[in-house]
Amino acid sequence: MNSAPRPRSSSDPIAIFSLSELQEDSGACVLINDVQIAVFYLPKETPPLYALHNWDPLGKANVLYRGIVGDINGELVVASPLYKQHYSLGTGRCLEDEATRVPTYEISLEGDSVIVTLNPRRHAA
Amino acid sequence: MTTKKIVVVGNGMVGHYYVDKLATHSARHEITVLGAEPRPAYDRVHLSEVFSGKNPEDLALTTREHYKEIGVKAHFGDAVAKIDREKKEVITDLGRRFPYDKLVLATGSYPFVPPVPGSELPGCLTYRTIDDLGEIKAHAQTGKVGVVVGGGLLGLECANALKNLGLQTHVVEFAPGLMGVQLDNGGSTMLRAMIEELDVSVHTSKATQKIVPGKDRKLRMEFADGTSLETDLIVFSAGIRPNDQLAKQADLEVGERGGITIDYHCRTSDSDIFAIGECALFGGRIFGLVAPGYRMADAALSQLTDAPVSFQGADMSTKLKLLGIDVGSIGDSHGKALHNGQACASFLYSNDRERVYKKIVVSPDGKKLLGAVLVGDCSDYDTLLQFFLNDMDLPGNPESIILPADSGAEPLLSGMTLPMSATICSCLNVTKGAIVGAIEGGCCSVADVKSVTKASTGCGGCAALLKSTVDTELAARGVEINNHLCEHFAYSRQELFYLVKVGSLKSFVDILDKHGKGRGCEVCKPTVASILASLWNDYVLKKEHVGLQDTNDNFLANMQKDGTYSIVPRIPGGEITAEKLIVIGEVAKKYQLYTKITGGQRIDLFGARVNQLPDIWSELVAAGFETGHAYGKALRTVKSCVGNSWCRYGVQDSVSMAILIENRYKGIRSPHKLKSAVSGCTRECAEAQSKDFGVIATENGWNLYVCGNGGMKPRHADLFATDLDDETLIRYIDRFLMFYIRTADRLQRTSVWMNNLEGGLDYLREVVIEDKLGIAEDLESQMALLLNTYQCEWKTTIEDPEKLKRFRQFVNSDKEDTNVVFVQERGQVRPAKETEREALLTIS
Ligand code: SRM
Ligand SMILES: Cc1cc2nc3c(=O)[nH]c(=O)nc-3n(C[C@H](O)[C@H](O)[C@H](O)COP(=O)(O)OP(=O)(O)OC[C@H]3O[C@@H](n4cnc5c(N)ncnc54)[C@H](O)[C@@H]3O)c2cc1C
Ligand code: SF4
Ligand code: FES
Numbered sequence: 001m002n003s004a005p006r007p008r009s010s011s012d013p014i015a016i017f018s019l020s021e022l023q024e025d026s027g028a029c030v031l032i033n034d035v036q037i038a039v040f041y042l043p044k045e046t047p048p049l050y051a052l053h054n055w056d057p058l059g060k061a062n063v064l065y066r067g068i069v070g071d072i073n074g075e076l077v078v079a080s081p082l083y084k085q086h087y088s089l090g091t092g093r094c095l096e097d098e099a100t101r102v103p104t105y106e107i108s109l110e111g112d113s114v115i116v117t118l119n120p121r122r123h124a125a
Numbered sequence: 126m127t128t129k130k131i132v133v134v135g136n137g138m139v140g141h142y143y144v145d146k147l148a149t150h151s152a153r154h155e156i157t158v159l160g161a162e163p164r165p166a167y168d169r170v171h172l173s174e175v176f177s178g179k180n181p182e183d184l185a186l187t188t189r190e191h192y193k194e195i196g197v198k199a200h201f202g203d204a205v206a207k208i209d210r211e212k213k214e215v216i217t218d219l220g221r222r223f224p225y226d227k228l229v230l231a232t233g234s235y236p237f238v239p240p241v242p243g244s245e246l247p248g249c250l251t252y253r254t255i256d257d258l259g260e261i262k263a264h265a266q267t268g269k270v271g272v273v274v275g276g277g278l279l280g281l282e283c284a285n286a287l288k289n290l291g292l293q294t295h296v297v298e299f300a301p302g303l304m305g306v307q308l309d310n311g312g313s314t315m316l317r318a319m320i321e322e323l324d325v326s327v328h329t330s331k332a333t334q335k336i337v338p339g340k341d342r343k344l345r346m347e348f349a350d351g352t353s354l355e356t357d358l359i360v361f362s363a364g365i366r367p368n369d370q371l372a373k374q375a376d377l378e379v380g381e382r383g384g385i386t387i388d389y390h391c392r393t394s395d396s397d398i399f400a401i402g403e404c405a406l407f408g409g410r411i412f413g414l415v416a417p418g419y420r421m422a423d424a425a426l427s428q429l430t431d432a433p434v435s436f437q438g439a440d441m442s443t444k445l446k447l448l449g450i451d452v453g454s455i456g457d458s459h460g461k462a463l464h465n466g467q468a469c470a471s472f473l474y475s476n477d478r479e480r481v482y483k484k485i486v487v488s489p490d491g492k493k494l495l496g497a498v499l500v501g502d503c504s505d506y507d508t509l510l511q512f513f514l515n516d517m518d519l520p521g522n523p524e525s526i527i528l529p530a531d532s533g534a535e536p537l538l539s540g541m542t543l544p545m546s547a548t549i550c551s552c553l554n555v556t557k558g559a560i561v562g563a564i565e566g567g568c569c570s571v572a573d574v575k576s577v578t579k580a581s582t583g584c585g586g587c588a589a590l591l592k593s594t595v596d597t598e599l600a601a602r603g604v605e606i607n608n609h610l611c612e613h614f615a616y617s618r619q620e621l622f623y624l625v626k627v628g629s630l631k632s633f634v635d636i637l638d639k640h641g642k643g644r645g646c647e648v649c650k651p652t653v654a655s656i657l658a659s660l661w662n663d664y665v666l667k668k669e670h671v672g673l674q675d676t677n678d679n680f681l682a683n684m685q686k687d688g689t690y691s692i693v694p695r696i697p698g699g700e701i702t703a704e705k706l707i708v709i710g711e712v713a714k715k716y717q718l719y720t721k722i723t724g725g726q727r728i729d730l731f732g733a734r735v736n737q738l739p740d741i742w743s744e745l746v747a748a749g750f751e752t753g754h755a756y757g758k759a760l761r762t763v764k765s766c767v768g769n770s771w772c773r774y775g776v777q778d779s780v781s782m783a784i785l786i787e788n789r790y791k792g793i794r795s796p797h798k799l800k801s802a803v804s805g806c807t808r809e810c811a812e813a814q815s816k817d818f819g820v821i822a823t824e825n826g827w828n829l830y831v832c833g834n835g836g837m838k839p840r841h842a843d844l845f846a847t848d849l850d851d852e853t854l855i856r857y858i859d860r861f862l863m864f865y866i867r868t869a870d871r872l873q874r875t876s877v878w879m880n881n882l883e884g885g886l887d888y889l890r891e892v893v894i895e896d897k898l899g900i901a902e903d904l905e906s907q908m909a910l911l912l913n914t915y916q917c918e919w920k921t922t923i924e925d926p927e928k929l930k931r932f933r934q935f936v937n938s939d940k941e942d943t944n945v946v947f948v949q950e951r952g953q954v955r956p957a958k959e960t961e962r963e964a965l966l967t968i969s
Contacts, residue, residue, distance in 0.1 A: 021936045025672035028931075031938040039936075042644075055944075060959070061688035062942050066676040066735075070646035073612065079647035081676030081684055 013118040019109065027065035027078065029054050032118050037105055038065035039116060040078065040089060050089040051107040051116050056080045057100050064102065128153050129429070132215055132225035134205045134371065136160030138169055139402030139418035140231030141186050146426055148195040154429070156197045157223050159215070161204035162254060165189060170415055170584060172258065173282050176289040178830075178844035181255045208375040210395060227397055229425060230385060232368035234403040234411070238361045239274070243336030248343050248358045252283045261360065265290040268357025270342055272296075274333065275362035276303040281447040283362050284325055288448070295326045295354060297346070299363070302329060307443065307454035311475060312498040315482040319450050319501065328354070367404045367411055380406040389435035391425040399425040408438055415583065416551045417441070423554070440514060440551065444499075444506045444586050451503035455513050456496035460486035469495055472524040483527040485509065492518050497527075507590045515547045549590055552583025557594060564598050571595045610871065611648040614641045618796065618871045622656050631661060632669045651675045652871045655758055658794035659866045660907075662914040664921055665757075665794075666928055677756035680932065681918055682738055685731060687945055687956040690738060692718070692730040693755035694745050695791060698765040698783035698803075699726030708748040716741055719953045725762035725800070727753060732954050734941060736934045742919040751917040754792065758872075760799045763787035764812065768805030768822070775805035777822030782851070783811070786820070789855070790862065792915045793908075796869040796878075799862070800835075814842045817875040818858055823847070827854045831861060831889070834876035843879070843886045846894060856905070860893045863904035 015030045015037075022028050022041040030037050036054035054062045059082030067078040072095060077086040086095040087102050094100035104121040107114065131147065131154050133140050144158055160166070167184040175181055192199045200221070207216045214224040236251035238244050250260050265271065271287035273280045276298030287294045296303070302313035303320070317327050332349040339345035342355040367384040378386040378394035384406025391399045391407075402418035403411060412418065417439030424436035442455040460471050467489040474483045483505065486496035494512040499505065505527055512519060512526075520526070543549075545558040555578045563577045571592050575581055581591045608617040616624065621640065630636045633653050637645060645653075654673035658665060665678055677683050682690035694709065709728055713720045716737055718730040733741055742752075754760060765783030769775030783803040790799070802811040803820040812835075813819025819830040825848040833842025846857060869878040882888060891897040922928045934941055946962045947954035957965060 015937045017937050021930070023671055023931065024668070028936045029934060031935040031940055034943070036935075036942070045644075059686075061686065062944050063676070063684065063688040066679065066684070066688075068647040068650050068675065069644075069672065070613075070650060071644040072646060074643065076644070077646075082686070082688075084647060 015116045016113050019112050019114055022114065025069060027067065027069065029062075029065040030116050032116065035118060036062050037116055038078070039107060039114070040065075040069055041114075042069060042076070042089075045076065047108075049107045049109055049114060050076070051105040051121075052078070052087060052089065052092055053103040053105075055102070056082055056085075056087075057102065058085050058094070058097065059083050128155060129226040130155045130157070130224055131227050131229065131429075132157045132159065132223050133229045133231060134159050134215065135231035135233055135368075135402070135404070136162070136166045136199070136201065137231060137233045137402065138166060138186065138415050139233070139422055140229070141166030142419050143229060143231060143401060143422040143426060144192075144197055145187065145195070146422065147429070148197050150426075150430075157225075158192065158197055158199040159203065159205050159217060159223065160199070160201045162256070163202040164255065165192065165199065165201060167255060169253070172252075172255070173286050175255075175258050176286040178841075180841060181258065183841060184255070205371060208371055208398075210375055210398075213397070225397075227399065227429070230371065230393070230398065230400040230404055231402045231422075232371065232404045234365040234367045234413070236361055237364045237366045239333070239363055241333050241336060243344075244359075244361070246336055246338070246344060248356075249336065250358060250360050252279065252286075252360050252362055261286070261358070262290065264358040265292055268343065269293055270295070270356040270358075272346065272354065272356040272359045273362055274359060275364065276300070276327070276329065277306060277362065277364065278304060278443070278445065278447070279365075280362035281320070282445075283360050284320075285448045287360070288323070288325060292357075294324075295328060295356070296320070297331050297333065297354070298327070298329045299332055300329065303327065304452070304454075307458060307498075308452070308500070309459050309484060309498050311473065311484065312452075312454075312458075312482050312500045315475070315480065315500045316447075316450065316452060319480055320448055323448055325448065365403065365411075365413055367406070369404055372400065372404075380409065384411050387421070387436075389424070389437070390428055390433065391421050391436055392428070399428070401425050407436060410438070412439055412441065414439075414441060414443065416554070419552065420554060442510055442513070442551075444503050444510075451499065451501060453497070453499035453503040453506040453509075455498075455506070455509055456494070457486055458484075458496045458498045460496060472527065474524070474527045474529075485523060485527055487519060487523050491523055494519055494523070507587070511543055511547055511590075514551075515544055517544070543594070549594055550578075550580040550583065550587040552587075553579045553581075555580035560591070560594055561598055564595065564602070568595075569599065608870070610652060611646055613637065613643045613645050613649050616640065618652055618656070619868050621653070622659075622867055625653075625656050626660055631657065631663075633657075633673050634669070645673075647675070648871070651678070651758075654678070655794045655796065655871075659911070662793075662911050664916065665918060666922060666931075671931070675756075680735060680738060681742075681752060681756060681922065682733065683756050685956070688735075688942060689731070689945055689956070690733045690735060691755070692733055692738070692741060692745075693723070693727060693753035694750035695753040695787070696727040696762075697787040697791075698763055698780050700765070700780055700784060705748065705750070708745070708750070712741060712744050715744075717947075717954055719955060723762075726764050727762060729755070732947060732956070734934065734945060735932055736941070739923055739929050739932050743923050746917070746920050746923060751791070752919040757794060758797050759792060759794050760787070760790045760801070762800060764800075764802035764816075766804050766810035768803075772805055774808060775822065776824055777805055777827065779803040779805035779811065779820075779822055782820060782822075782827070786855075786858070789912060790858075792918075793862070793866075793911045795862070795866050797872050797874045799875070815839065816842060818842075818861060820854065826850050829854060829857055831886075832875040832879035834874055836874075838876070840876040840880075845886070845890065857893055859908040860901055860904045861889070863908050864889075864892055864900075867904075 013033045015032050027038050027040045038052050038054040040050045054064050056064050059080050063081050066081045069078050076089040079086050092102040092104040106117045106119045106121050136158050166186040203217045203219045205215045206218050214222050216222050236253050271292035272295045273284045274297050276296050284294050284296050334347050334349050337345050339355040343357045345355050347353045369379050369385050372385040385400035387400050387405045391401050393400050401421040421436050427433040444453040460469050469486050471486045481502045482500040484498040497509045543557050547557045559578050563574045568574045574595050581588050609615045650673040713730050719732050721729050723729045763783045763786045765780045768779030800816045801818050802813040802816045804811040804813045805822050813821050814830050815833045815835045819842050821828045827849045828847045829845045830842035831845045834840040946957040948957045
């Protein structure tokens with residue numbers, strides 16, 4: 001599902017950092033143009049990297065990167081640390097509330113570098 | 126049906142049952158309750174538990190508010206003095222008048238005091254009401270010796286109470302044996318021997334002639350055989366007499382030896398007046414137990430509905446624990462009655478060494494059970510009672526029921542083999558059919574069935590049979606009795622704990638590989654993290670554990686609504702020096718944190734951003750503070766009162782003990798948080814009885830209480846052991862905590878754990894004090910391991926730059942979360958409300 005990153009131009013809003021900044025099976029947060037993006041590194045999954053907006057629309061705080069990751073019926077999710085709703089890492093969909101969705105972003109690994117862009121990731125609705 | 130004025134006289138157990146049912150089932154009647162006691166109905170059956178730690182309030186069956194809610198008018202502390210049958214009204218002692226269409230007498234009975242000269246002296250007491258308890262306690266406080274007159278069921282229960290009050294206890298019985306009504310000679314003799322082993326002196330065939338002031342003790346009892354006994358108090362428990370004075374005055378028919386005569390519908394000789402419970406006489410008998418009283422209430426109630434049921438008499442079988450000894454009696458336990466003109470047969474098993482006596486009485490053809498006596502071991506009671514009540518055919522060799530079972534033998538009767546008409550719960554009259562009906566209606570657990578059918582909410586004696594019935598019925602429907610942690614682990618927490626322990630597994634990945642599936646979730650990951658911590662006590666932020674922790678454990682602080690954190694340094698026992706207070710103040714000022722004294726005798730600092738946590742903790746650790754684990758499922762606080770160092774009432778040094786306990790158990794991870802407290806005397810200023818484990822000082826040491834809870838569903842802690850020295854106290858707590866850690870469910874506080882623990886407090890005592898499972902050493906060494914591997918997680922964290930990386934807000938920037946906005950209130954910060962934040966953000 002994870003489409004390959006588009007060719008980059010210098011004006012692309014982008015964050016590049018070393019994979020060693022991330023902790024396995026856990027989240028961290030990057031800032032691109034004042035947008036907070038939660039990134040998750042799950043080395044055993046394909047793809048291994050996921051990026052969602054850090055704002056928990058139900059808990060109303062910037063906290064998603066601090067949630068626990070796992071799966072519900074096979075779907076990879078992060079559980080919000082505030083009230084424990086599950087957000088799909090793949091699509092941003094909230095499992096408990098149909099109407100709620102968190103934006104997802106393109107993220108990829110090139111060599112040892114993690115590349116996050118502000119491009120929304122496209123996925124089947 | 127038209128609205129009727131129903132007046133109920135007496136608000137005891139049966140009167141209350143009647144009123145509650147009437148009000149909830151047919152709201153149209155105007156119900157008035159008149160009770161002589163100053164309080165609404167309470168559970169008389171469990172009165173004695175007040176001597177083993179319960180509060181009188183715990184016995185309440187209802188409240189004034191509840192009656193108000195269900196539309197019942199209730200008046201307490203004013204007895205009915207007279208019935209005017211012509212005007213159809215009752216008149217109380219205070220002269221109030223209440224008209225009725227139907228009158229229900231539920232006046233119960235009173236303890237019979239033999240007309241012995243001197244029985245009116247101070248110190249001569251009875252045992253029936255909460256007020257009586259107060260009297261007994263008050264006299265016991267200044268005395269050493271107590272006598273119970275009457276060796277029946279209530280007398281022995283009372284003897285137990287006197288023993289619990291620390292009195293040297295005697296039982297004086299007129300008849301040659303104890304519990305003559307229920308037991309045969311053999312059973313009675315065995316019971317006597319067992320009771321004497323408990324240091325209760327038993328005197329049988331003793332007639333008290335008079336009571337006079339004593340020489341050494343307050344009273345002296347002089348017996349017909351010339352002997353005498355000195356004592357400080359005497360409790361008469363020589364039988365009960367029905368409260369039938371009102372009926373007599375109103376010229377209703379009463380029995381020769383008392384009791385208001387009733388028919389199948391519980392009507393008295395005036396068809397507008399009913400009598401139910403212990404004041405009523407049916408078929409020449411008074412029924413001195415609650416269950417028959419409830420059946421009478423049902424019959425009387427049904428007179429107001431379209432489907433009348435009748436009262437047909439009731440079974441008087443009983444199972445009790447007297448002075449800790451199991452005693453059971455079913456049907457014709459003496460085997461005296463003839464059966465179709467033939468003498469019945471009996472089988473007897475008596476084992477002096479193990480102190481067990483069992484006898485069954487069967488029909489001459491050996492097919493039906495007619496009666497049974499059990500002393501010392503009541504494990505066959507449920508089975509026997511079912512054979513008896515349901516008139517079921519006995520097995521070919523009836524004695525097999527009472528002979529010690531070969532190990533592995535199938536139980537004779539279970540929920541499965543009983544007929545649908547079998548009564549499972551006799552207190553609430555719930556049949557197996559009703560239980561099956563509840564399950565078909567959607568109940569999936571014992572708790573569901575209990576709340577729908579009310580089964581097992583009375584004496585509790587049927588709990589095991591109820592569980593086995595529900596379990597077999599559920600299993601028969603293919604319902605798996607599921608206590609799985611989550612979709613990733615098909616085990617309960619307790620099972621997983623053992624698998625991890627036995628397999629020496631050290632990481633989530635290994636455990637998932639071996640015993641689970643999928644990738645885990647926010648339920649199983651923290652649970653496994655907690656199990657790993659309880660077993661091996663690794664640093665929680667170790668690489669392989671980080672992803673398992675709830676955010677609070679993960680950042681070693683409690684997340685607040687805006688994503689900032691609170692900080693709670695440990696303040697053991699609530700004791701703190703001025704220097705340390707100043708440090709906390711300085712830190713709060715520097716980082717602009719909101720400060721508040723918590724409900725746990727320490728200080729919480731709120732509003733720290735995630736990236737500030739390491740700096741704040743560096744300063745706190747440098748000043749000698751340690752983490753308070755406010756974020757963890759771990760020991761929180763051990764509250765203390767100031768104790769005997771300052772307080773004029775204190776009998777032990779509660780502060781030192783609280784500090785010792787808090788320092789000992791800090792950091793250990795458990796299924797849920799743990800709280801404790803130590804009070805310096807019985808005034809209990811530290812509220813130890815609301816804690817998972819609480820300690821209260823006595824003249825001789827410490828009393829240990831366990832499984833209390835404040836919070837959502839408060840539970841008073843149970844008194845677990847008394848007058849312990851320091852060392853024994855700590856040993857018991859070690860074992861108790863470790864046993865809880867091993868066996869509780871995820872997020873199950875000790876109170877809920879206890880409520881679900883089969884065998885309850887007694888079982889817990891057997892495990893912890895008597896080491897019945899032979900695991901005490903293991904529990905202690907496990908605890909020792911945890912204590913030896915304690916580390917302050919914050920100290921470890923601030924010393925490791927790698928770990929500190931996790932506390933950056935952004936991987937790629939030093940900026941802060943702009944959504945965190947504070948406003949000032951009462952001189953401190955608080956998170957801005959949404960509207961305030963919008964306003965502030967647009968201005969800046
Ligand atoms: C700070 C404090 C309130 C205060 O301002 O005084 C507090 C605050 C919280 N309590 Fe509490 N409780 C605090 C004392 C209590 C007490 C009183 C006590 O301990 O003497 C109780 C009742 C006693 C008890 O637990 O039996 C109490 C019963 C609860 C409960 C209900 C637990 C239960 O089993 O019924 C919860 C919810 C839970 O744990 O699931 C809870 C949960 C919480 C949480 C963790 C809720 C949350 O997830 O955000 C709060 C966060 C604390 C923080 O951010 O630091 N808190 N809480 C108190 C901290 C005490 C301390 O120093 O550690
Ligand atoms: C210590 C103890 C242990 C027991 N253990 C068991 C047991 O294990 N199992 C069991 O089945 N039973 C047990 N019993 C018996 C059980 O408590 C009674 O069977 C039951 O309480 C009877 O209920 P009742 O409503 O008929 O009478 P009560 O509960 O006695 O209530 C009658 C109420 O009416 C009030 N009253 C009386 N006269 C008037 C008046 N004129 N006006 C207004 N109010 C009046 C009384 O004050 C009293 O509150 C025990 C009893 C005691 C004391
Ligand atoms: S519990 Fe007792 S010792 Fe402690 S403060 Fe209260 S009165 Fe004093
Ligand atoms: S038999 Fe007493 S509660 Fe069920």
